[in-house]
Amino acid sequence: AEAVNLAEIEALGRARLDRNALEYYASGANDGHTLRANREDLATLRLRPRMLVDVSHIDTSAEVLGLPLDFPVGIAPSAFHGLAHADAERATARAAAAAGSVMTLSTFSNTPIEEVGQAAAGRLWFQLYLLRDRELSRAVIARAEASGARALVFTVDAPYLGRREANERHHFALPPHLSAPHVVSRAELAQVETDTGSQLTHYFQNLVDKAFTWNDLGWLRAQTRLPIVLKGILTAEDAELAVQHGCHVWVSNHGGRQLDTAVSAVAALPEVADAVAGRAEVYLDGGVTRGTDVLKAVALGARAVFLGRAALWGLAAGGEAGVRQTLELLRAEVRLALALSGKQNLRQVGRDLLMR
Amino acid sequence: AEAVNLAEIEALGRARLDRNALEYYASGANDGHTLRANREDLATLRLRPRMLVDVSHIDTSAEVLGLPLDFPVGIAPSAFHGLAHADAERATARAAAAAGSVMTLSTFSNTPIEEVGQAAAGRLWFQLYLLRDRELSRAVIARAEASGARALVFTVDAPYLGRREANERHHFALPPHLSAPHVVSRAELAQVETDTGSQLTHYFQNLVDKAFTWNDLGWLRAQTRLPIVLKGILTAEDAELAVQHGCHVWVSNHGGRQLDTAVSAVAALPEVADAVAGRAEVYLDGGVTRGTDVLKAVALGARAVFLGRAALWGLAAGGEAGVRQTLELLRAEVRLALALSGKQNLRQVGRDLLMR
Amino acid sequence: AEAVNLAEIEALGRARLDRNALEYYASGANDGHTLRANREDLATLRLRPRMLVDVSHIDTSAEVLGLPLDFPVGIAPSAFHGLAHADAERATARAAAAAGSVMTLSTFSNTPIEEVGQAAAGRLWFQLYLLRDRELSRAVIARAEASGARALVFTVDAPYLGRREANERHHFALPPHLSAPHVVSRAELAQVETDTGSQLTHYFQNLVDKAFTWNDLGWLRAQTRLPIVLKGILTAEDAELAVQHGCHVWVSNHGGRQLDTAVSAVAALPEVADAVAGRAEVYLDGGVTRGTDVLKAVALGARAVFLGRAALWGLAAGGEAGVRQTLELLRAEVRLALALSGKQNLRQVGRDLLMR
Amino acid sequence: AEAVNLAEIEALGRARLDRNALEYYASGANDGHTLRANREDLATLRLRPRMLVDVSHIDTSAEVLGLPLDFPVGIAPSAFHGLAHADAERATARAAAAAGSVMTLSTFSNTPIEEVGQAAAGRLWFQLYLLRDRELSRAVIARAEASGARALVFTVDAPYLGRREANERHHFALPPHLSAPHVVSRAELAQVETDTGSQLTHYFQNLVDKAFTWNDLGWLRAQTRLPIVLKGILTAEDAELAVQHGCHVWVSNHGGRQLDTAVSAVAALPEVADAVAGRAEVYLDGGVTRGTDVLKAVALGARAVFLGRAALWGLAAGGEAGVRQTLELLRAEVRLALALSGKQNLRQVGRDLLMR
């Protein structure tokens, strides 16, 4: 039977995963307050639809950093797609390309960016963790550019890994056939402690630069001609700083995986959008699973939203076809939500679409 | 045993239906947020009853577009009463007439309006979906007028059908013995795809005019001398436009079946009533199952409310008698609620009946 | 084992009752929204206790209409104590007297007021339903005065009986050994319809005067020298009228048994107390089961609170001793709550004891 | 398996206790509203983390009354650690010392303060119940000073013991091998009524001075050179008085064990901190189990927070090592929460870290 919504794809995807992978994908930090708030705060917003608008032609198209999208949804960066499917990040990239979306490849990809770049057919962004080893960072950036990435998504909310307690409890580790080719060889990885806690926590601890500040953004700027998006912004203050440093703003709390009880993404969006005031592009991720979620984010100032777990469930459920189905379902929901809201396109979606 | 409230009739009605019919009647769009909010937002409002008023005679009567009602409750249009009972829309119409109510017949009736008109004894409104085929629309309107309909209820919230996922999943379809005689022959219907998704979705998709706007209301105005009620208004902006175009306003989100997470009907009512400011009649449907619900809607500016599913449960539970019992129970509840609120009639019900 | 709180006494009392009696005592009107709100709105209020006050001597005493109470808690009028215990209203009255409380005897007592007056030892109020038969009303009032009642509690929220659906469904009726001697003989009662709905509803319907208004209060005033308390006031408007007519004000929604979704008693109290502004005495009932509930009501302007069901559970659990234990437990809770709030007596309890 | 959070330690600790001890540790007063509100109100607050701060070095250190702490968490005073572990208060003190924390020893310690003082290695405060017997109070204070206590924590919210109903129901009593050496001999204790209610309630009733007021603070001041902390302040009014009397302020509702439905600790903190306005130190206890709880309290004006039950669960789960693990886990959480909030130390934590 065809899945009728993303919740059904999630159920199918979960059923395919072993505990190690499932807990890695599903978990939020600590008690999961922010994880749940991401979804609940989106669902709770109430729409004010308008009637008797000509909605015979609905245009769901959007544009992010000059790249046209068939609808305002991209794939958020997530590590280790190989846990979900043998085709790993290649499958996700192909699905994103086919759906006219954009894939953000994680630094912790199981697949080298060169291969993913081919699959993505130009619809690729690259997510960067700033590594202590600046040479390695530089090399990774260069590979991303060479592979066709059109933006550098610099994740700023993870100087340390948040504490996903199920992963600590059950010693999450990459299975032997997988590695993280951008940052570590399989041989090095085999050295990382797995007897206590999560292997990823141990490894991440040493890898990532915790001292990088706004002042260091100049260095990053100098390494690349790509636009830089700061992923993980949750306050007006940081949004203002981002704009001042010439960066775009991705509102996110990392899917509730970093600081538990941090504000939900959608609750942070209005102050961020107000602070940015059109001077840069604003995106959001966190809890998006419905076409109406997309509209709400757009109404509050986001140019596009990104799917974290939703894409992973699709990948686990059916590889490339599963991600594709996820995106198609959501595109259809966005179109219908626009039509039933009396909007012909996303430019007509503003704050008056929301109650209060 | 006699049912003591509408919830008991609902239970009886549900027990009589097969899955195809039950899912069609019960479902809301997507996750059902708006479906539930309709009821919860009504139940949550708190009444401020007055005491020591002479309530020996309670007058529950109301008037809608000049038609006197025994109490301010009508039947909302719903498709396919034949799924509930062999007497279908005739039974509902007879019950409405007997109870001094008014029935709104759906474009998607299983029974021709001519027959329903006879059963309704003058207590009939007709609900119109504007069809792509203007000639067909015109013909349907003409038949409605000829059959004694006293108002044209133009449903404006359904250019596309909302996504009731249970219907998609289980391929809702009309059983072979039923048709929708106003818009399609049984032969045509047999052609409609039923292998994927809901047959109604497929059919509706092609039938209804999605390009109809405020500017086209002039055309509709020219087709009929009947008063026009716009059903599905949820904002002050659209209420203002409705009044400017000489229409009455029916606040509704289609029972939570169209845009999920749209504002609940009762939450939208105050801004609509304020915008209309007495220049047109205002009605509400969505979640009404108690006499106090009726009073709350009246207190916030509705002249009458309409029953969607409640009438269908009554029909399923007992045909004409079941609908009649539903209406009688509710009439008794309205009367008691008025008396216990210290109101002799509906004209005395204002916003000061509500807390806050 | 000794009960440690009123919830335990309730459990014991419930276990002693048959369905007919239990449903009569426990039920609220319709869906029970107001029934639950009475308790929840009390429990939700947050206290701001003060420290380092000399609380070595706590004075819980109060005074209602000149009658000193050991603590600010009386018994609300409730019908048919004979359903709970063979000693019926005599037991309740004795317990109230022993505890330095006051009992309000219902018009629908199973025991003649003359007997209850003896048991109450001066601690008696009488609750009046104004009957269609004015002569009967007058006779009842005269008997109340002669039996030592010190106030007339005129219940104004019940021109009709609220719809307690369990009672309707299961045809609540007085068992043959019980009657309501103030208003009906056992022979008459036997005539009352019990085949459909609640016997009480049928009987009440004809008995009570539904036309009595503020203007008729003069008549009542003329019948008695007793102070008159209007029971069932929920708005500032009616509180103002009560004061203008020389009456005291009992804030109540009849324990959620009349108009469902009416405002909770404690939510109505502030506006009533503000309107009365000290010109009359203000009481409250509805949901009181904890010493802190009592303090909250006093903080918001009540001079005393009254127990409805709590007394009935005590009576069912153990007759006079059960009611006594209920009152003693609550008195101990009030004393402790005062001490832990840093208050030596009730005069020190004001709105600053409550958060917000 | 290692516990990954305090909730797991709680589960382990609870499993080790018999009913008498478990109910004593776990219970709140009456219905537990305040007990739950302490946790819920902390969890509900939403953080606004800042990004791109150099968090390579996180300084969790704090200082309370001149004593440096490794992190802003101390142990709240709780009676009878002997119920949890044979090493009783010595174990707790050693763990606090080892973790660079501070232990507050209860007047109702099972271990003489002289022994605990040795174990605490200077990291000791003493909690005082003001006893009716002033000489005994004086002696206890003198012993505390001589044993190295660096502050006197005067508990002001317990002139009477709150009603923990499970303890009353099951007649909580100290087992024969335990006593409360600061205030009573084992022989005296054996005299205390245990046939009804809680032994502690009976004993406490006679022991503690209920007449002590702000005016008597001069007497206490004269008995000691130690700083005095008033534990149990919940209002701005009392905070102002505390400062005027030269005392520090510990915001607490005794873990929800005294006045049920009292305001939660964290809800009271802002008004207290505003009233104190930096003129004294402010602490908080109640419901702290997460690093983010600590940050929230600091953001709202607390200099440190204290653990009540969390320390007891650790002690029950593993004696000194268990308490140590509790503190270490929480220290790690505080460090991570600071880093992920973009704060290098506690001085950078202000109200702008909280939403709204």
Ligand SMILES: Cc1cc2nc3c(=O)[nH]c(=O)nc-3n(C[C@H](O)[C@H](O)[C@H](O)COP(=O)(O)O)c2cc1C
């Ligand atoms: C399993 C998993 C791995 C992730 N890995 C990364 C990552 O490597 N880099 C990154 O910036 N964000 C990562 N994220 C966060 C996502 O980019 C995104 O912010 C988040 O998943 C959005 O929330 P959602 O899952 O509710 O859609 C990861 C999220 C998940 C669930």
Ligand SMILES: Cc1cc2nc3c(=O)[nH]c(=O)nc-3n(C[C@H](O)[C@H](O)[C@H](O)COP(=O)(O)O)c2cc1C
């Ligand atoms: C089974 C069903 C069929 C419906 N069909 C129609 C329809 O044909 N035309 C229309 O305008 N509204 C239709 N509605 C919406 C109702 O007119 C009404 O707005 C809604 O049911 C009110 O909510 P309630 O069911 O909570 O009372 C339908 C509703 C249901 C439940």
Ligand SMILES: Cc1cc2nc3c(=O)[nH]c(=O)nc-3n(C[C@H](O)[C@H](O)[C@H](O)COP(=O)(O)O)c2cc1C
């Ligand atoms: C079983 C029952 C019978 C009652 N009978 C009467 C009555 O005869 N007259 C009256 O004024 N109120 C009557 N009441 C209402 C009570 O006086 C009171 O308002 C209510 O019980 C208070 O709420 P509580 O039960 O939550 O304390 C009755 C209530 C109950 C539960």
Ligand SMILES: Cc1cc2nc3c(=O)[nH]c(=O)nc-3n(C[C@H](O)[C@H](O)[C@H](O)COP(=O)(O)O)c2cc1C
């Ligand atoms: C079992 C137990 C015993 C306690 N004994 C005392 C005590 O002797 N003196 C005191 O001031 N507070 C006492 N408290 C209160 C604690 O100091 C503290 O205020 C409270 O436990 C904080 O809440 P928490 O348990 O949620 O952390 C006790 C608390 C508990 C749970």
